[in-house]
Amino acid sequence: MRRTLRTLATYSVATTIALVLTACTGQSAGGGDDGSAAGKDVTITFWHGWSQDNEVKAIDDNIAAFQKLHPNIHVKSVGNITDDKIEQALRAGGRDAPDVVSSFTTDQVGKYCSAKVWADMNPFLRKDGIDAAKTFPAPMLDYSRYEGNQCALPLLGDSYGLYYNKSAFAAAGITAPPRTFSEFEAAAAKLTIPDGDGFKQLGFMPNFHGYETTPMHYLGQYGATYFGPDGKTNVAADPKIAAMYTWQKNLVAKLGGFDRLEKFRTGFGDEFSAKNPFETGQLAMSLDGEWRTATLTANKVGFDWATAPFPVPDDQADTYGRGYTTGTIVGIAGSSQKQTAAWELVKFLTTDTDSLIAFANAIHNVPSTNAALNSPKLAADPTFKTFLDIAKNPHSTTTPASINGGAYQMSLRNFGYDYESGKQPDVQAGLSATAKEIDAAIAQAK
Template sequence: MPRRRVRLCMVATLGAAGLLLSGCANPSTGSADDDPTKPVTLKFWHGWSATSEVKAIDRSIARFEKLHPNIKVQSTGNVSDATINQALRAGGGKAPDVVTSFTTNNVGQYCSSGMWADLDPFMKKNGIDKKKVFPKTLLDYTRYEGKQCASPLLADAFGMYYNKDEFRAAGIKRPPHTMSEMKRDAAKLTKKNGDGTLKQVGFMPSFRLYQNSPDRMFAQYGPEYFNSAGKARLAKEPKTEQYYADMKGITDAQGGFSAMERLRGTFGDEMSSQNGFLTGKLAMHLDGEWRGLMLDEAKAKFDWGVAPLPVPDDQADTYGRGYLTGTVAGIAHSSKHQNAAWELLQFLTMDTKQVVNFANAIHNVPSTFAALKSPDLDADPSFRAFLKIAQNPYSQAIPPSNNGGQYVTTFQDFSYSVEAGKEHDIPAGLKKLDDQIDADNLQSEN
């Protein structure tokens, strides 16, 4: 199963992961006194499971072992966050030394619990200026309260796929840049069956559709989820109500929520040949950089392109931005071989040739400045479009929290109610939402 699908499902398991991490203020203690030039075997656990992805990571490990003949790596794939956290909590000789996670939402927990080692001392010892190695947004989602407990290992950028054939037929000359343009174009691209039901829509804002988690489109507005004291401020953030109003406007321009839901019910699975965009029922669609490879493999029967998602009309100068997330890697605090583990982590996440090769192999966005500029990167235009989104200074990732992504799930549930018309007093609902997020965060601290 492609790793994006794993990440999408991970939100539902964050509660379990949080339970495993809570109460771990004193994790099993490891050591950074080891000599990385001495023979050692490291345990590396990761979440990749697709055959092509596992082969790519195995090639990376083989290159590392050739450069470091004294270090052998036992690589174990398809490992969930919950399994890793259980092992790190228990410690001992069976626990991994280096780990990866597809869930950036959990970085706050990894750092605050002490389960993942602080990487700043290792970087300082090696003279690495992380701000010159990694884009700011990627650093933002790999640290918490000043602690850099994770390193970016490839990134995912979200943009808009669009059906060029449908655009030409509707007389639309370019992808929309603003939300008002999207609303106009979506209406032009909408088609109905003889009975009046929707046959095709321009864009479906539904928060339940595939990758359409509400925080992803919300990133186009540049919101602030928390204030400087760490308190939720979605009720005080004017962009929140603007966001919901824009999404409702786009939905209503194409027939309304109920009609949209009936059409969504005809879509097949996201990763299947009956995907709504692939079958021509969606003319514009939010998705990540991996979708282009899948469209090519499925031999899509229409001409398609990639563009950044639109932005609010009053932020037109930020067009080009997008939502970012990605894989993170860290060193287990319980590892007795942290210096050797650092050699592996540094190679996987900072060696330019390694990052480029891995990015090309699994069609993800490179996570270092040097790799992003490499002439060896895949030259596919759609992939390059996501590289630009990843480097845009306005692009945004969700902020870390001490209870992982619980607040994202709470925001998501509230958004479901809003789009279905069940939340009649949005300002009051947002205040309750903030209170719930703050209560959940406080409970995690105690």
């Protein structure tokens, strides 16, 4: 399951560390030739964040397969490593620093690339004749590089789509999932069953404090852009961004108003448990990632459900099937003295089709290469296939890397909180102020 939201909640600490990284690290002090290519025994350390038993087993199985192919390269794998610990180790360098690192947070890429604490993958890719543009889906490639520096590669991905309660749909007389926002609004209203000052069932929770209903996930349906060629933000200039906030606020009003929805939201159980409001029937539709298919199946919910792409704006109906994508990234520490061996591990984990399929099947994530996405070996029941198709859709997008991580996303979320609640009534004035805030923070980080 994804862990990105917790990183945004603590972005200010991460930004501070990023400034230290930029100031103190400078050029990589790493080394390329460690003798492993000539058969010399080399031990490398691999840090990752997976902690659940099935996740750890899956990554350990892949490492075992790698070591069978490369018997002279020994991998010391350490799991359940947080992003904070990764940043501290990369900053410190030295013998105890890892050689290969993975992170669940694509927002780290801009910081790691600009500070050069992760090695640029481009020379390694060229050496082995790997065409990254043909190997990886475009959004996944986008979130693993910054200003031409391919300092990371994608290692499994996540796609966001629509989950809907088929039983509730049947009861409301809805025969198919909505494809456009106007159809979605009508369905959400029809599926909403009031109960006093609350709801017996809510068609959809649009508020920005709702699970996964973030501005960035919504903007994935618009194809919005965040930065211009000059590196400055265009959140106030791109009309799609203002359109998203306006649409979301109108939907909030249509479904009962901000205060009433917020009161209902406070009764939701934990997002990553059987008390998730979609699983309990409190919500008839939900925006979520592909991993939810596994938990819904495991928890044996008491209704029929299905998945579909999340709807798109009516004036972009031809892009239906798109979605927001993100994922896990992996890189080589810039200070590593064993980069030749480290690259062999990274190359295997990120480009070996059988390895990726085994990993994706084991932890219910989306594969991160075009070959793996199209492989017949991939376990793809109809509910999961939705997310594979979203990952392959040419209109799907992600959030771009920034030198100060996810700070610009937090600025957009904070504006969203103010706008939906009525604290800031003017969408354009609010976005203009948000743009100034974003540009000032990026200038300071640089």
